[in-house]
Amino acid sequence: MNRFDYRRPSTLAEALSLATDPAVRYLAGGTNLIDLMKEDVERPLSLVDVNHLPLGNIEDTVEGGLKIGALVPNADLARAARITQRYPLLSSALLAGASPQLRNAATTGGNLLQRTRCYYFYDVATPCNKREPGSGCQAIGGLTRQHAILGASEHCIATHPSDMCVALAALQAVVHVESARGSRTIAFEDFHRLPGDTPERDSNLEPGELVTAVELPAESFDIHYSYLKLRDRQSYAFALVSVAAALRLEDGIVAEARLALGGVAHKPWRDREAEKQVLGQAPGREAFGRVADTILAGARGQGDNDFKIPLARRAIVRALDQAARAAPQRQVEKRIS
Amino acid sequence: MKEMKSQTLQAQEGRNAGFGTALSRVDGAAKVTGQAKYAAEFTRPDLLFGVVYTARIAKGKIKRIDTSRALAMDGVVDVLTHENSPRVTHFDLKLKDMSAPTVGHPFRALDSDDILYPGQPIALVVAETLEIARAAARLVDVDYEWQDFETDLKRATPFVPKVPGVGERKPKSRGKAEAAFASSPVQITGDYHLMPEHHNPMELFASTVFCEDDGRLTIYDKTQGVKNSHCYICNAMGFKRAKVRVLSPFVGGAFGSALRPQYQLWLAALAAKKLERSVRVVMTRQEMFGHGYRPECYNRIQLGADDQGHLKAIINSAVTGTSSYENYTESIVSWGGMLYQCDNAKLDYQIARVDTATPCNMRAPGGATGTNMFEIAMDELAYASNVDPLELRLRNYAERHQLKDRDYTSKALRDCYQRGARKFGWEKRSPEPRSMREGHELIGWGMATGVWDAMMAPTSVRATLHADGSLEVGTATADIGPGTYTMMTQIASDATGIPVERITAKLGDSDLPFAPVEGGSATAASAGTAVQKACHALMKQVLEQANQLENSPLSGARMEDVDLVGGRIQLSENPAQGMSFSEVFTAAGLDSLEAKKFGRPRMTRKARNTHSAVFVEVRVDEEVGMARVTRVVNAVAAGRIINPKTARSQIIGGVVFGIGMALEEESLADHRIGRWMNHNLAEYHVPVNADVPDIDVIFVEEEDHEASPIGVKGVGEIGVCGTAAAIANALFHATGKRLRDLPITIDKLVTD
């Protein structure tokens, strides 16, 4: 761990003005950032603690959606009545993540910006392009159980570890950000990036930009949804593969389909072409299988993670089936519905 | 001495404390309220903090180590490296701690420029605060010279260890196994594999060394044996034994990893010696992957049987990993050969060098690996010979220890099978794989046998009775979690009739009478026997004192004439006639009485073992391969149970270990760079609450005063043995897939 300054602003303007240097980090719950500092992976010059900013509310929007402040803890968000009733997919994804203690500390903004769990990224004794651009990717040809099967590059094969973000991708959330230069919104699909040749950048956030809120559109998929997470133990493990599935059925026919995958790519993975395939059809395992095949057509394993391709196929079919049956995976239930 | 009549006493708060009482932990309140202090929690104002810098290469030399930037930081006191550390002993023998392998050169931190394994400590940054030490540690700059290395056991060269090390008697073959196998109508051959496992106890390894004004050292160490740490560190550093005291009042789990003194003790002592100041060194979780672990194992098992499943041949050969500098060995292949009636057994065991730290004992070392693999093989034989797995074990049941060809002091394994099966409902099992399901889930029922040693080691205890009637019993053993404080208190209460509230157990202090390391499930039998002996001797003294008093109500009474009840000694025939201990002390003008006794195992040629029968239900989602354990019944025969509550906790803990071994735990190395990579608790998976179902523990008590004088065999490790196999076997029953590679993770279940 390096030496660093610590600031605790109480207004947004002050926070933004303190964070103009790229070596400054915003500190929210600290559940990821502090770990990375202890491992010497993150070496900020200064921490700007944002926990005293007024970003802890959930508000209704005029469009009929919700605006979730960046500081709303994962635990509170998962249990908020407006979320459990209207966006149960989001609640479910949150509850699938981490542990109760971590969810108490973790925030909405921090969850969005948590970094990959790639073993090599965490170990400064190994080369890693994400940690040290240009040093190489030690994961390729190494231990790749956690790694991507979609959208990887020769520079980085890491995955984004969040569960919450998979649901937000399916729900087509919008991210509100602010910096000393002004504010903007970013569509969820454009928020995280693929690694390409700049894997050091996880997201399209510019240095100094602060996430202030995540906005949910009105369409909430409160009947036909499911978040299915497959992992190495029953709880408290990152997803090997997870699927957020949401359907709108009209007269037994799929009118709208949303599907996002976690644990398989550098960002929550969506494939709109594949989603379109089921539109106008009756829900069924065969149709879902075709969707899965389309999504996974370009999938490539790295060795250890080859199993994720068949696993993802099965998970997609199952999650869509759960959604169609209105039998969402309950996170307190160990049996898969 | 004649067994003393003891009373199950009704203590003031209604707490019974005799043998077999479910007494709650006497240190429980201290633990849950944070009063119990661990090695890293002792502090003084002048304490320095040492932070370790570990090698970033797998093997080679330190070409250059530059500590100038670290030293330049305000608050940094010193950076110890091989270039500036005080000289330590050069005799290997002096560094052979009680748990060291017999062959090899024990590791010496900061002793040379050699890097023997990845994660080896190569510098210690010492500063006025932990934060400064940590910040400065990242400024250490090292140039390395890489040397060829191998961390992959698969590619290492096995050899037969010439002098067997700790725990390994050369496995004894019998008969003509190869010929018998060839002519057996039913044959199975399986190649089993276990990934390396790290212990990952909750408490981080820590040592706090206080330099006292008079030149003495007081050391708080995370250890399973203070005498071991004491002897080792004095030998290593040339400290006078009388000037060093090692304490370890509480240990937050160890599972064998603290049997050998770990390098933080060495480093803290080295820094204290050099700087003549008090120093604390705490390892990080990541650094705890840089010491001992349960070695990887490749194990081929071939079983031949007649068409009724009677074993005709056992051929078993295994290889485990050791380091480049010590020969660490385990008993892997003996268990199957010992457990089942079979005239022909060929047992071979080899080790192979990998460039890691020397592996070390981890809960049921050898047994957890060996029994679980053998019991999967037995399950394969059950299907191959079309005999129910439980019935197969009964058909091959051995009344005598098959390796030693000796009787057992006791072996109630048959009762374990029977009671376990009944409780589990085994007779309702449908034999075919994939034949039980509910909805999307395949259900599997599997079982296995567990076996482990019933060990006992010489231990000395001092018992002191004070004039106020309070009793103290002390020995330098440890309490790494099983409840040693409670066990000692309970046995003392049983032997003296003194209520538990008036008894203090002392341990974890090198000034106390000798005890070996707490390991091998031996402490209850060892320290327990010595506590009982010392207490009996003490009570005899009390009675002698009472005898001599003028007008003594106990005059002429012998031990067999009296009862000890609630701090009183009274005639059995006439309980009203007696004296309280305080009355005796007052009348005799005594402050205290003391007895010190040595407990030893009884001489016997018989084999001493614990046994168990484990029954498991698993459920596997057929489509996505998520598996979970939904029921466990573990029936254990381990002699007499002192405390069913703490004993049950031991078995539960063992079963949880078994779940980890079967489904989750594996230390993953990148063999291209020779580093453990999942070196944290987010990525090294141990079972969490959600993975652990209700566990049904049955104790089948054995009346056995040959295994140990107090009839106790020990329960710390038997819970792991067999459990992982029962899970793997249940998975086969559920899915029809025979998986021989542990842990069985989802990838193995989901792919064909």
Ligand SMILES: Cc1cc2nc3c(=O)[nH]c(=O)nc-3n(C[C@H](O)[C@H](O)[C@H](O)COP(=O)(O)OP(=O)(O)OC[C@H]3O[C@@H](n4cnc5c(N)ncnc54)[C@H](O)[C@@H]3O)c2cc1C
């Ligand atoms: C053992 C363990 C297991 C876990 N398991 C899971 C799991 O199963 N599923 C899962 O989804 N997650 C899991 N997590 C991750 C956890 O969800 C994240 O650590 C958490 O969401 C991060 O939130 P935080 O508020 O603590 O972020 P911090 O650690 O404070 O910050 C994380 C990053 O976000 C930046 N940041 C924070 N807030 C803002 C903001 N408002 N604007 C811009 N930048 C910001 C910080 O600068 C930092 O770079 C696990 C974590 C641990 C330690």
Ligand code: SF4
């Ligand atoms: S996969 Fe990405 S994060 Fe992992 S080592 Fe390669 S570059 Fe680094």
